[in-house]
Amino acid sequence: MDIRAILMGLAFAVMWSSAFTSARIIVAAAPPLSALALRFLISGLLAVAIAWAMGQSWRLTRGQWRATIVFGVCQNALYLGLNFVAMQTVEASLAAIIASTMPLLVALAGWLFLGETLRPQALFGLVAGMAGVAIIMGARFGGGLDMVGVLFCVLGVIALTVATLSLRGATSGGNFMMVVGLQMLIGSAVLWVPALTLETVQIDWSASLIAAFVYTTLVPGLAATFVWVLLVNRIGAVRSATFHFLNPFLGVAIAAAFLGEALRPLDLLGVAVIAAGILAVQLAKIPATGRETVKN
Template sequence: MSLTRWRNIPTTGLMFVALAAMWGTSFVAIEVGLEFFPTLTYAALRYELAGLVMLGYALFSTDRWYPKRRDELLMTAIGAVFIIAAYHALLYLGQNYVPGAIASIIISLSPILTAAFASAILSTRSLGKTGIAGLVAGFAGVVVVANPDAGILGSSQAMGIALIFLGAASFSLGSVLTRPLRTDLPVQSIQAWTMFGGGLILHVAGLARGESMAAIHWVPEAVAAFLYLTLVSGAVAFLLYFELLDRVGPTELNLIGYLEPVVAALMSWVLLGHVVSNSTLVGFVAIFAGFALIKKDALLGFVGVVRRRVAV
């Protein structure tokens, strides 16, 4: 099969759905695994193993598997600290208090936060009135998901939502800080060292919290959740992510963040019996509306390209 045929729309669409399914179900797998693992140790082991798997893949598939220049080392360090360690520490801690479906909706705020950080830090084009309206809509969506009228302010659920929101902010900040860095180090190698380095940081943080490997309960459910997160939602999903990033670009790929909560909600209901409330659905719609306002021009351009390709 030729490269041109391989990169056709149906194949890309299938990969998009597959990635959304892998990352959407990861929130449920985290929720399941937290019953059997110490919180940060769970995240640490996942990314240490995933990093080693990716490192083996980089050794096999690239001509350079380690960073050596300043920008490469800095990119790896930023990714390890902000995108892996801080993001997942806050996400896993937050999921001790809220279901995976709600966590996935809060995380879907990340593209909006990324646009805001990029505007402030990189001196890119100002958000403008439409962009600011999108930012407000996104934050309003988080407030609706938190549902303060239900009296959760000050509760453990409010704490969980706050932690996950900070995790989304950490991921977005890390994504923006790496943008100015230029490197020809293969993405497989960058991802391998970012994962492994972030895993080591998480492990140290877990030890600082008094977590112990002896506290892990290696029951079948725990093993299944861990292996799924490490190999499927980790190594395989990130390979799909970078392939799709090359095919469709970052703006269009951000749309995957709005399919993940649908998958997470469905799997939470099927596997764990969790039902998403009406207010949570309204909050999700508000967050997506915020993203659509901020990325209005890019989305309209993407829709136009799809229509032209379908017409052909």
């Protein structure tokens, strides 16, 4: 893994983790599904325009189209849609912690459904990661925790796991920015259905809402997705996912800094255990995949 890949991974981790804080600001003042559908519409059109300017084509391979559709529905519509709804009642830090377990679920799904070997180190990481989640959830049960919101976050991270497993097919063959734009437009199209059916548009306008919407549209929405696609293409999905071990720390820290969310001792312990579990799982998988070619 070269220095460029490391910097890309760190940038992605910061952008991905900050999305929960900006989303929390948005859903406190605007209908969540409508706001998210509009975000993806804007981000998707920008990405497609940039792709055209770069000479990229919407004529994707069959594998790219399949993976792009799955990714657009599972990550953008289901994962983020469920999380935006959940964060009306669930703290951004808790939503980030639950979402950060995705690499653990990817490893578990690979073992259960794809016949991948689960090495002892990876098994330890899975157990540690789930123990960390149990520590955090146990500490919050008596504090008015909204279990429906938590369930939405859990269902969302399962959808994110499916999206992640589909991503490799979307990165082959080039057209990276076009892939990013199309999967956003797919997510937007799916989200507009429940948004227009279930929500009434009532917005509490403020400078913080506008800033949060612009930020989440351009940074986590567009830049982070593009960086992630490039990173996976550069070093592979397994090594790229190693950077997710930073997300529990960053998600909690950013929410505390910008939203004033409490930093509980057991939360910090649980975050450390989850991060250690994610790192153990990913490090265990790297030798088994062989030396992946680094692309310039």
